Amino acid sequence: MSVCDKRCEACPYPDCINDEMDLDDYREADARDRALGTVRKAKAPPPVGGNTAKKEAARERSRERAKERYAEKREERLAYLRKWHAEHPEWRKEYYQQNRERLLAQARAYRETHKAAVRAYKRAYYQANRDNYRAYRKAHREEINARKRERYDKRMREHGQGDAEQQGREKDYQRAYYLAHQEELRAKGREYREKNRERLKEQKRAYYLAHQEELRAKALARYYRKKGEGA
Secondary structure: OOOOOOOHHHOOOOOOOOOOOOHHHHHHHHHHHHHHOOOOOOOOOOOOOOOHHHHHHHHHHHHHHHHHHHHHOHHHHHHHHHHHHHHOOOHHHHHHHHOHHHHHHHHHHHHHHOHHHHHHHHHHHHHHOHHHHHHHHHHOHHHHHHHHHHHHHHHHHHHOOOOHHHHHHHHHHHHHHHHHOHHHHHHHHHHHHHHOHHHHHHHHHHHHHHOHHHHHHHHHHHHHHHHHHHO
């Protein structure tokens, strides 16, 4: 506890050294500093969310540096990847076989989440490559039909070959789908026929010329059958 009475001009101790400051001393020092203009201003509080701008700027600089490094070593990386792929030609197949279920689950989840975007992309891609699709199908018609028959036979084997109940369910499903979308399907059919009228005519004419005798025989068979029923 200090015994100093702060009366330095009448201090009885010639060797007194009192360097302690009490509240009054601090107030006096603060008032003197303010009068002289030497008071340090208090720091402004940090913005809400911390230094978000600084962090975002740092991330942007990091991305720019990564782009520059990639551009500098792009050819080297591509050469390495080409060499690696040449040495491991079956790596995609092996990776797919090892992770097949996980990849299929991811693909299904993505399609379900982005159903509209996937449909729009497929539609736009088909419109942009329609001629290529038609040319490929025309050149590989038998192969494509064989794959379709194989998939159908496989599905039937899984559900039971010749299972009348399963076939009935499939027919019921197709019939229900047609009835639910009848107007839409008809409108699409009319639009397709209007857009491709000349091409469809040429296809029908070519088919008739290629199967002329067969079509005539079928027409005669129908004629005699109806004639016999009428008699």
